[in-house]
Amino acid sequence: MTAIPQTDRTAPLVEATAVTRHYRVSTGAFGHKATLHALSGVDLSIPRGAVVGLVGESGSGKSTLSRLLLGLETPTAGRVTLEGRPIAEIPRKQVARRIQPVFQDPYSSLNPSWRVADLIGLPLAVHGIGDGPSRARRVRELLDLVGLPGRVADAYPAALSGGQRQRVAIARALAIEPEVLICDEPTSALDVSVQAQILNLLLDLRRETGVAMLFISHDLAVVEHMTDRVAVLYLGRVVEQGATAEVFNAPKHPYTAALKASVLTPDDAAGLPDLALGTVFPNPLDPPAGCRFHPRCLRATDRCRTEAPATRDVAGRRVECHWAE
Amino acid sequence: MTDLLSISDLSVTVRTPAGPLHAVRGVDLAVGRGETLCLVGESGCGKSMTALSLMDLLPGTARRSVGRFTFAGRDVPARGHGSIAALRGDRLAMIFQEPMTALNPTFRIGDQLIAVYRTHRRAPVAEARDRAVALLERVGISNAAIRLRQYPHEMSGGLRQRVMIAMALMCQPDLIIADEPTTALDVTIQAQILKLLKDLQADFGMGLVLITHDLGVVSRIADRVAVMYAGRVVEAGPAATVLGRPRHPYTQGLLDAVPRPGVHRPGERLGTIPGTVPSLIGGVTGCAFRDRCRRSVPACATTDPALAAVDGSAAVACVNPVPADAERAA
Secondary structure, X not given: OOOOOOOOOOOOOEEEEEEEEEEEEEOOOOOOEEEEXXXXXXXXXXXXXXXXXXXXXXXXXXXXXXXXXXXXXXXXXXEEEEOOEEHHHOOXXXXXXXXXXXXXXXXXXXXXXXXXXXXXXXXXXXXOOOOHHHHHHHXXXXXXXXXXXXXXXHOOHHHOOHHHHHHHHHHHHHOOOOOEEEEEOOXXXXXXXXXHHHHHHHHHHHHHHOOEEEEEOOOHHHXXXXXXXXXXXXXXXXXEEEEHHHHHHOOOOHHHXXXXXXXXXXXXXXXXXXXXXXXXXXXXXXXOOOOOOHHHEOOOOHHHHHOOOOOXXXXXXXXOOXXXX | OOEEXXXXXXXXXXXXXXXXXXXXXXXXXXXXXXXXXXXXXXXXXXXXXXXXXXXXXXXXXXXXXXXXXXXXXXXXXXXXXXXXXXXXXXXXXXXOOOHHHHOOOOOOHHHHHHHHHHHHOOOOHHHHHXXXXXXXXXXXXOOHHHHOOOOHHHOOHHHHHHHHHHXXXXXXXXXXXXXXXXXXXXXXXXXXXXXXXXXXXXXXXXXXXXXXXXXXXXXXXOOEEEEEEOOEEEEEEEHHHHHHOOOOHHHHHHHHHOOOEOOEOOOOOOOOOOOOOOOOEOOOOOOOOXXXXXXXXXXXXXXXXXXXXXXXXXXXXXXXXXXXXXXXXX
16 A cells, blocks of 8 residues: 655645546547547646636636546546645545535536525535534524525525525535635626625635635636636646736736737727637647647747647746747 | 617517516617617616517517517518518528527538528529628638538537628628627637627628627627616617716616726725616516615605616616716726
């Protein structure tokens, strides 16, 4: 039996190191198998108490990474650690005790035949925390923490609005006082006025409880508002990673620059941006040679088409582009 | 500008088990040639029902009533020559949110494009195919002749939406109604599709009615905007005026709720609109927004305000509108 590495309190709370995840998928009716490269050598760390943003388009690997960080799947290569100890070696329940998910769609993430009090109380029961009366008290506290009235405890999810359901999902995630929330598009199913309420709630919870978060979103204005650090995923690679303000104010990777330019805030009378971005889409079953972004990059050269760029430190952040300076 | 399409006193009532739901309650809209009108609002405000009733595509449970409905200067009859059913796909075209469900998965996209054209024009297949190829190229699809032989599932979401736009353009319509055309797409693709719509509009001089929940999209593409809440237009006017100096508390609330770099500091609490949308089943008395409104006064419970002009060009339906000189960024 291999020795279990000791927990390291100085290590980042959750860390992915050179994580690769492939899926074998069937490409047609005749059972041809192909390899889908969801993640290819990704580094990401969530320090204690930090809010880390993860942005990228659909198919870039955001949700795969969130499942790996939750310990729901194991990487094909590389490793995910909790305080320096591989998550794969930690019993499932101990991981769940410290890392909890908040999913995108509160309509499908809550069991419709359970009352709210039972939904929120289940993690307490599973982890054997407290007895009946103390759990009931804790459920009331949690409802109060997420801004729901106590009478909601007896309601079924169907009686709640989308915003109220997402508050229930957040209360459930917080029930066992985890150290990290993995929030996968927590507001994209909600209207803007409700989105603002949930974002405010997450900001308040962070101040009050110090919980760390991975905040996954396709909405860059929201990520810019919510996070300290941000990682930009493109086709399974982190192409730029650093302090949020620096990455968004002066992007070094052409893809980050295009993402930033495509944010349509209601302030600007500038009209629509002319994105320096091609419309050729890469196939994750057959990622392009060289730099994975080159088919869409207007600055691509022969070097980009043949040689994959190494991740370098540029202007205080990690960038994966031959030409970033 | 003479109106290309104008509709007055549009109401839509949907039959539900709990009683009639008043989804649209007395809406007036007009859009001119070459003009972009954005209908903006949150889920359930009636914006999609408004769009569907303009296209005569309401579900069977919904009933529409209209004061006056004109298109290209003529009254639109309920059926027959000149009705929406006859104009649809020809003079008016619609682009839906999810192109995967709007395109028929069992036909090649070429056949679908050609069918649209030949339904309205007595034209040989070759002419229709040439037009399809030209339009696919115009909307930024390379290898158009090969793409014609593909099925919708063989394309990405962005490409399918480009196909939908090409299909809408087949008969060179006077008006396009687009219901959340970019909501299902990634942000970079969204910007490119909106840009394409704007460019095509400049080329063909079409009117465009764009339905969206995204005020950022409105500010970048709209000439005029109508903000909807609970089946009513609560504020309307030139986009720059309405978004720059909102007078309805709801419009202001929406703008304050969106994180905006430069307006909100990172990590700062965002503005919220407390409460939820009222039920539109049965009747609504007074202003439907009053329970969520910070500026409500006793008169709001009894008066259902009509749109009235403010600032010359804009109109607001509010008993106690936001003062014109109020601090916006607060």
